[in-house]
Amino acid sequence: MVQKTIIANYGDANLGKTESVKLVYEKLKKVAEKEDVLYTPSQLNGDICVILTINDVKVGISSQGDPWSAQNTLLKELIQNGCQIILATCRYSGVTEVNIENKTPDYRVYWTCNARLYELGTNPRIAPKGILNRFNEQWAEQIATLIENWCFA
Numbered sequence: 001m002v003q004k005t006i007i008a009n010y011g012d013a014n015l016g017k018t019e020s021v022k023l024v025y026e027k028l029k030k031v032a033e034k035e036d037v038l039y040t041p042s043q044l045n046g047d048i049c050v051i052l053t054i055n056d057v058k059v060g061i062s063s064q065g066d067p068w069s070a071q072n073t074l075l076k077e078l079i080q081n082g083c084q085i086i087l088a089t090c091r092y093s094g095v096t097e098v099n100i101e102n103k104t105p106d107y108r109v110y111w112t113c114n115a116r117l118y119e120l121g122t123n124p125r126i127a128p129k130g131i132l133n134r135f136n137e138q139w140a141e142q143i144a145t146l147i148e149n150w151c152f153a
Helices: 017-028 071-080 095-101 131-151
Strands: 005-010 034-039 049-054 057-062 085-090 108-112
Touching (some): 005 131, 017 049, 034 071, 049 071, 057 071, 085 131
16 A cells, blocks of 8 residues: 655746756656546646546545645645545745644655756846756656656556
8 A cells, every 4th residue: 555645846937847847747757547637727827737647546636736726725625536646736835834734644745956057146047058948857857756656566
């Protein structure tokens, strides 16, 4: 049986958390037997909220983690739908972190950060050409592999 787990990709704004979580989704949907799209990017201002079933394990993925967003509601919905594993985004601190931590009585929480390489003082943040995408791709590959392994354990 899979231990209930939330993987929280956390960090400051505009560091690629949403894009990295979407990359994990793209990788995992290739091995999923079933996909339930709860909310599309057009419904969530570019974010996603989906449930993938992999080897009878429900994996919830929510890329919305900004303050004043529907993050808490989406997390509750994934839990109510029986997701044993949830991948979500949040900020370093504040309400989005609290939303994740409030689920810990039932879920263990792993904190992770996608690639953090950018030039100081740039806005939007600028990294050396192409390397940030490669780092985020590697992060997504590792997180997808971890989740897939848990589903087949």
